[in-house]
Structure formats: structure tokens, C-alpha cells
Amino acid sequence: MRPSHGVKAFSRNGSLSRRGRFVSTRPLYNIMSNTCRHGWKPSLFTVFTSVFIAFVADRKRQKTLDCKSEISYLSTRAILPSGVELVVSAIFMKNHSLAIKLCLDNSSASGWKTDNTEAWLRPIFNSWNDNGADMNTLILVSMWQQQSHGWMKRVSLQQILKYLNSNTSSTIQACNLTCLWLREVGEIVKLRPQMSVKGVLVTGAAGYVGTHAITELIQEGFKVIALDYRQDALTDAAARIKAVTGTEIQVFCVDLCDKHEIANVFQQVDVSHVLHLAGLKAVRQSHGSPLAFYNANVVATINLLEVMLEHGVCNILFSSSSKVYGTPSYLPLDETHPTGACTNPYGRTKYMVEEILRDTAASNQNFKVTVLRFFNPCGAHGSGLLGEDRSQPPQNLLPLICQVALGRRDHLTVYGSDYNTPDGTGIQPRNIKNLFYSGAGENVPVEFCGRKPGEIGACSADNSCAHRDLGTFNMFLHPY
Numbered sequence: 203m204r205p206s207h208g209v210k211a212f213s214r215n216g217s218l219s220r221r222g223r224f225v226s227t228r229p230l231y232n233i234m235s236n237t238c239r240h241g242w243k244p245s246l247f248t249v250f251t252s253v254f255i256a257f258v259a260d261r262k263r264q265k266t267l268d269c270k271s272e273i274s275y276l277s278t279r280a281i282l283p284s285g286v287e288l289v290v291s292a293i294f295m296k297n298h299s300l301a302i303k304l305c306l307d308n309s310s311a312s313g314w315k316t317d318n319t320e321a322w323l324r325p326i327f328n329s330w331n332d333n334g335a336d337m338n339t340l341i342l343v344s345m346w347q348q349q350s351h352g353w354m355k356r357v358s359l360q361q362i363l364k365y366l367n368s369n370t371s372s373t374i375q376a377c378n379l380t381c382l383w384l385r386e387v388g389e390i391v392k393l394r395p396q397m398s399v400k401g402v403l404v405t406g407a408a409g410y411v412g413t414h415a416i417t418e419l420i421q422e423g424f425k426v427i428a429l430d431y432r433q434d435a436l437t438d439a440a441a442r443i444k445a446v447t448g449t450e451i452q453v454f455c456v457d458l459c460d461k462h463e464i465a466n467v468f469q470q471v472d473v474s475h476v477l478h479l480a481g482l483k484a485v486r487q488s489h490g491s492p493l494a495f496y497n498a499n500v501v502a503t504i505n506l507l508e509v510m511l512e513h514g515v516c517n518i519l520f521s522s523s524s525k526v527y528g529t530p531s532y533l534p535l536d537e538t539h540p541t542g543a544c545t546n547p548y549g550r551t552k553y554m555v556e557e558i559l560r561d562t563a564a565s566n567q568n569f570k571v572t573v574l575r576f577f578n579p580c581g582a583h584g585s586g587l588l589g590e591d592r593s594q595p596p597q598n599l600l601p602l603i604c605q606v607a608l609g610r611r612d613h614l615t616v617y618g619s620d621y622n623t624p625d626g627t628g629i630q631p632r633n634i635k636n637l638f639y640s641g642a643g644e645n646v647p648v649e650f651c652g653r654k655p656g657e658i659g660a661c662s663a664d665n666s667c668a669h670r671d672l673g674t675f676n677m678f679l680h681p682y
């Protein structure tokens with residue numbers, strides 16, 4: 203198990219100086235539960251796929267995590283060979299210990315007890331006898347008695363499985379049924395040791411980050427409610443996600459600038475967490491239409507927050523940007539770098555939303571915020587069904603380079619060659635060449651033009667915090 207280290211400050215200035223302890227290695231899990239304890243937590247991601255790489259890498263480790271505090275309750279039914287319905291319920295507690303009860307038909311109405319077990323047990327036994335429980339059932343009963351020295355004492359999952367495995371399947375069919383179920387449940391419980399998540403509402407669901415995030419959420423067992431304002435894109439995304447995960451997601455075509463539309467969704471679904479990924483993102487376009495950006499990014503977020511709070515939903519993950527830093531004072535940028543000196547309207551919208559979230563968290567101790575400051579997202583799902591190959595012409599560097607690599611474009615236009623960087627450009631094509639052409643040994647054909655307004659020469663991320671808190675991941679190589 204990964205040690206519970208990670209006490210750290212997120213900022214050098216007073217407003218972000220909270221310290222926190224991380225207990226889990228699970229990235230998304232952390233983001234939506236443990237890190238939320240801090241009320242406010244920014245993280246840097248240079249390549250967004252790293253988030254998902256971390257998900258995948260951690261899925262193995264998380265199975266060794268202990269239950270920390272919360273208990274989980276699960277119940278299932280099985281039809282015994284005699285035709286009698288067996289209800290098996292379990293409460294999982296700290297350290298994977300569990301309390302089990304077995305009962306027939308509706309006798310579970312007798313309820314849970316952790317003391318006075320005999321009084322609780324007797325009617326159950328009577329009920330079983332009345333219903334003519336067969337030997338298999340009785341073996342099961344005696345097993346639990348023997349293992350737990352009384353019905354509701356805690357026994358370890360390991361002990362139970364060991365006991366079950368030591369019996370032969372021919373004589374204890376019911377046990378095997380339960381054993382299988384316990385194995386399943388054991389895994390589920392270890393995967394979900396603490397968090398109580400009703401549903402995760404994802405805005406910007408049809409987008410590049412959104413589709414990947416939803417896929418990972420589904421594969422982690424979360425229920426997802428997907429929102430986007432583009433109906434066609436949403437339908438297409440839902441179909442692709444279903445093709446990858448086999449799961450049909452609940453979708454809503456919603457304009458976040460209309461608060462009533464958001465409220466309408468919250469009235470229909472049961473969510474506890476929001477991944478807010480929606481927004482306009484084309485940095486250079488934001489100079490020409492700043493109001494559209496403030497509307498889509500700031501006004502929409504305020505609407506969302508108001509509806510969330512009205513419905514008691516207090517956990518939000520916000521997709522922010524490296525643009526909140528503006529011109530860097532030092533490189534690589536880390537979470538403690540001052541924010542706010544933005545060089546374009548887009549960056550300012552993200553900065554403003556961060557401040558709004560910070561103030562909201564400060565005003566309400568239940569309100570938990572995690573901010574991811576993305577740098578330059580790239581990558582695609584291994585299925586080939588999710589990625590950035592959109593029908594609209596791309597605006598960003600990495601998809602543009604991909605198009606040059608695929609022969610769909612003659613060259614890359616490089617904006618500015620007089621920056622204070624090793625090759626004078628903001629993108630340093632030599633690095634890009636290494637990234638995309640290491641196999642082919644070709645160069646990216648480029649043409650130069652002047653700088654674009656609000657651009658900076660050099661920008662890079664110190665992602666050690668993300669590495670430390672969210673697990674080890676590879677910055678550039680996709681794992682699929």
C-alpha cells in the first residue's frame with residue numbers, strides 16, 4: 203500500500219496556504235473525496251492523458267487499500283437448491299472486516315444487531331426451519347457461527363474465503379454461491395472504501411477531456427450523468443462511450459448559461475459530484491469575442507454553482523488552465539506560482555472562476571473544490587474511438603501537428619519566432635519533432651508568421667505534485 207504521506211502546502215501566499223494529508227493513491231477517487239477535504243486544491247496536468255494513466259495504474263494498487271472509516275452495506279439474494287431464497291447481507295467495516303447476516307425471504311426485517319446476537323438469531327433460525335432450509339443452508343449457517351463466534355462479530359474476508367475454499371463444491375453449493383459473491387463484493391468494497399458517490403455529473407461531456415473522463419468513471423464503477431450543449435456531439439459521444447464501455451449513459455442537452463435548464467437536470471438526477479469541464483477554450487479567439495468567453499466560462503459556472511448549492515451538491519472538480527499564471531515568473535510552473543496576471547481573456551475567465559470557487563469554498567465548509575490546471579492536453583483512447591479528430595478544423599498545436607503528420611496539412615504555421623526561447627518560438631518544434639517523429643525520422647514542415655496577441659514564449663509544468671498525490675504516471679507515453 204502506498205504510504206499516507208503528502209502533507210504539503212499548495213501555495214506560498216496566505217490565501218492558498220492550506221495543508222492537507224492524502225491517504226489514498228487513487229487519482230479520481232482522491233480528487234472527488236480525499237482531496238476535497240481541503241476545500242480547495244489546484245493540480246497541474248501537462249498532458250491530460252496522464253490523469254487517466256494514473257487512473258489505470260492505480261486501479262491495481264487500490265485493491266490493497268484498507269477501509270478507513272466508512273462502512274459499506276451490501277445485500278444480495280440467491281436461490282438455494284431447495285428453491286428457498288437466501289438473502290445475504292454484509293456490512294464491511296474497517297480493515298476489510300465485515301459483519302454478515304444471512305436470512306431467508308423477508309426475515310431480514312429483523313434488522314441488524316451487533317449485540318444480543320442470540321435474540322436476533324433465534325427468529326432467523328426459526329424462520330429457516332419453517333421454510334425447510336436444506337443442509338446446504340445449515341452448513342452455511344454453522345460456518346458463520348463457527349467463524350464469527352456469534353452472528354454479528356466481525357470476521358475478516360480472508361478468513362471467510364479461506365473457510366469457503368476449504369469446502370468442496372458438491373456439498374455446499376450455497377456456500378460457493380456466496381463465496382463467489384463475497385469475492386465480488388470484497389473487490390467492490392476495497393475499490394470503494396470510503397466514498398459515498400451518488401452520481402457524477404459531467405459538463406462538457408461531448409468534449410475531448412469529457413469523453414475520456416466519462417469512460418474512466420464508468421470503468422471505475424461510477425454512475426455518470428452527461429451534459430453538453432451540442433445535441434449531435436452528445437449523441438455521438440454517448441454512442442462512442444457505449445462502444446468502449448458497454449454502458450449507456452444518461453445524457454442531457456443543456457446550455458449552462460440557462461440556469462433553469464441546469465435546475466431541470468438536477469431535479470431529475472441524484473448526483474453528489476460534478477466534473478465541470480464545459481467552456482470555450484480557444485485562447486486566440488478569446489481576444490475577438492471576450493463576452494462570449496466570459497458568458498460561457500464565468501456566467502455558466504456561476505449558474506452551475508448556484509444550482510449545485512440549491513440541491514446540496516458540494517463537490518466540484520473544475521477544469522482550469524495553465525493560462526491562469528500568465529507570464530511565468532519562473533519555470534517550470536508549479537501550483538504555488540502566483541496567478542492572475544493573465545495575458546488573454548480566456549485565461550482571465552479561468553482565473554475568475556478559480557477565485558469564485560475559492561470564495562465559495564471559504565463561505566461554505568461543506569463545499570469542496572479541486573482545480574486541475576491543464577497545460578496542453580493530448581492523446582487518444584486505445585480503442586481509437588475517442589480522441590481529438592473532430593470534424594471542425596483544430597485550433598490547437600498538437601492536433602494540428604497530428605494533421606501535418608497524417609498529410610492532411612502541408613505544414614504547421616508557427617506563431618512567432620522571436621521569443622526568448624532556445625529556438626525563438628513558443629512551441630520549440632525540435633521537441634515536438636522528437637515527440638511525433640521519433641519513429642519516422644522526419645521533420646515537421648513549418649512556416650513562420652508573427653506572434654499572436656496574448657501569447658507567451660515559454661511555459662512548462664512542474665507536475666511533481668500530481669505525480670506525488672495522484673500516483674506515478676508517464677508524461678507523454680499513452681498506456682493503452
Ligand SMILES: O=c1ccn([C@@H]2O[C@H](COP(=O)(O)OP(=O)(O)O[C@H]3O[C@H](CO)[C@@H](O)[C@H](O)[C@H]3O)[C@@H](O)[C@H]2O)c(=O)[nH]1
Pocket residue numbers: 482483484485486522523524525576577578579597598599600602614615616617618628629654657658
Ligand atoms: O497553429 C498553431 C497553433 C499553436 N501555435 C502555438 O503553440 C503554442 C500552443 O498553442 P495551443 O496548442 O493552441 O495551446 P494554447 O494556446 O496554449 O491553449 C491550449 O492549452 C491551454 C492550457 O495551456 C488550454 O487551457 C487551452 O484551452 C488550450 O487551447 C502557442 O504558443 C501557440 O502560439 C502555433 O504556433 N501554431
